[in-house]
Amino acid sequence: MSRDYNLIVTASGAYLVLEIEPAIPGQQGLVQKNIGSSLSKMLVDKNLDHLIANTAEQVRSVINFDRVMIYRFSADGHGEVIAESKTNNLDSWIGQHFPASDIPLQARELYKKNLTRLISNVSDSPSGIMGLPGLENLDLTFSQLRAVSPVHIQYLKNMGVASSFSISLIYKSELWGLIACHHYSPKFIEFTARDSAKLMGQILSSALEFRQDELNHLVHENFNANLDQLAKYMLSEASMSEALTARECNLLSIVDAQGAVLCFESKLSTLGTVPTKDTLTALCSWISDHVEDHMFYTDHLASVFPEGSSFADMPCGVMMVNISKELGDFVLFFKPEQRSTVSWAGKPDEEIKRKSDPLLNISPRSSFELWAEIISGKSLPWSFEEIHSVSRLRSEISYALNLKATGVRVLNERLTSAYEELDAFSYGISHDLKNPIATIKVLAQLLLRDKSLTDRSRQISVSIESSAEKMNRMVEEVLEYSRVGRLEPKFDIVDTQALVREICSELKLIYHLYSPIIEAGNLHNIYADPRLIVRVFSNVLTNAAKYSQKHQTPKIHIESTLEDNLVKFRIRDNGIGIKPADLPRVFDLFSRMSNVGTIEGSGVGLAIVKKIVDRHKGSIWAENLQEGTCFNLILMAPPI
Secondary structure (H helix, E strand, C coil), X not given: CCCCEEEEEEEECCEEEEEEEECCCCHHHHHHHHHHHHHHHHHCCCCHHHHHHHHHHHHHHXXXXXXXXXXXXXXXXXXXXXXXEECXXXXXXXXXXXXXXXXXXXXXXXXXXXXXXXXXXXXXXXXXXXXXXCCCCCCXXXXXXXXXXXXXXXXXXXXXXXXXXXXXXXXXXXXXXXXXXXXXXXXXXXXXXXXXXXXXXXXXXXXXXXXXXXXXXXXXXXXXXXXXXXXHHHHHCCCHHXXXXXXXXXXXXXXXXCEEEEEECCEEEEEECCCCHHHHHHHHHHHHHXXXXXXXXECCHHHHCHHHHHCCXXXXXXXXXXXXXXXXXXXXEEECCCCEEEEXXXXXXXXXXXXXXXXXXXXXXXXXXXXXXEXXXXXXXXXXXXXXXXXXXXXXXXXXXXXXXXXXXXXXXXXXXXXXXXXXHHHHHHHHHHHHHHHHHHHHHHHHCCCCCCHHHHHHHHHHHHHHHHXXXXXXXXXXXXXXXXXXXXXXXXXXXXXXXXXXXXXXHHCCCCCCEEEECCCCCEEECHHHHHHHHHHHHHHHHHCCCCCCCCEEEEEXXXXXXXXXXXXXXXXXXXXXXXXXXXXXXXXXXXXXXXXXXXXXXXXXHHHHHHHCCCEXXXXXXXXXXXXXXXXXXCCC
16 A cells, blocks of 8 residues: 655754654645635734734644644743633633743753654654765754654643644744643644644734834834933933933833933932932942943842842832942932732752653653742843843933033024134134244244343343244144134044054154053944044144153053943043043143143143034033053944
8 A cells, every 4th residue: 555755854064864754644634725715714813913823723733732832932931821822621721831841051052953743653663864874963954853852751641642743933033932732642743733833923923023023113112212302311411410300201201111310410300219318328339339331220029139138128129320439429210019929830950859760850740730929029121122221321321421511502592693703704814823923933043143232131032933933823822722623523424443543653753762651452443534533633632641640650541431322432631630620621622630740731632622523513621640641531422
């Protein structure tokens, strides 16, 4: 009697693996008829929960198993049954959780590669591989008939399952879950039916990705719109606290939190439900001592701060973002406890019992009795969209504060007009001064050639020439200052690493007697006018070298970080520093600090730097260090 078979060919390195399995007569036409109807029913569902539940029904209609479950993995690897289709005599498993050890990491990785897995009879004995000798290490990852681990076989037997079939559900290349199918008597699924069921799984995977991305996008857009509004408030309001807390759109509009606290300029502003002052003090003290990063979040605070349990109102979910660690400015968000009861199919930490059967000794567990666990001390987790939203909030606050700290504001038309007139006047006067200064310098040089001059007259002539030269340099710098205001920046991608390397090489030659140590960390490219921006880095780095030369070991360090579409540079030195009283006028024209002593300078260089940075819609400010000064510079990153 003749019989039809399916031949399945898969590649394994340099080999082809041929697998032969029975074909069921008429099965292909029946499956094709059923699959068309099933896919039509699946695709009409707009609601993701309905689609998931309907997929379980349609897969069961194709393979006719006793139970078909949609099994979703959580972040820690344990799984939950979120939908099922079953025969009436079986108890429902919806809502039951299974420990991560039931499907270990190695098995989950295989599910990502081979999307279907059939065990038609857990009592079958594996067959050997027919072929060339030396195939002991043949990779059977994609084999349809590959035997499975004895541990998994015993696990299924412990559950009373005789046949098992699984279909992987993939979300963004990661294993989201499984369509797990159980039959309580041996059952073979013909290849055509398995392939059709796999197609259903792929359609569900695509729908999961599309619907989840759509939902994430809506949340992201909502948070972003509210952040844009907050950014406008911060730039227009005089008070940062009022900008972030006083209106309907506030800090709680950019996350799904119950409460928020803003600490700014030693003043606390609160929104929603927040802990008491004593609890806040304890929490902030712990964060200050244990959190180094600018951002921290947890949905289980007690796991990292057990001492906090002594405070009755200590929140479970906390997200903190530092505005300025040095000044103690920060924002805190809170989520309340989300108590829940998790139903486990057997106790997750059940101890393995030793029995006479060696297979049972390595079985993960033998009990699947329902066991309820009360989850407490946790909040809902912080989503990727919330984390991104708060990270952007920090950038927007920093940007607004930097604009205000450096005096960069939007001027009204009268001030703009007055500034342009003053700029034109200074340019004209400076240009007109060049000829008389040059004449004075030449006349002084002519006097020095007169051999009849007394020593006193010669000293006076030298002083006149020196002063004329100094005045000429100042006029040149004032002209440069005016020219910068007139130039329209032509933006291009600037290789900051190469630019800084060239400037540092020149500085080492100029200040070789002092052997300055110049360190350049990671430097990101920027989007700026190369002609203008070289003046910014050259001036700031030259100042760092000039005002550090009296130190026994002059040291300069420059590095950058990338946040959203902005590059922040920090240029530190160990020089004489800037007195706190001088900080507000660092970038003023002709302003020199009170502690510069005999170090030469005109007081124009940093004013030019400030103007160039303003023309690039960036920001720059100086801060005192324990030893030396740090200049912070924010410029645009290249467009993507």
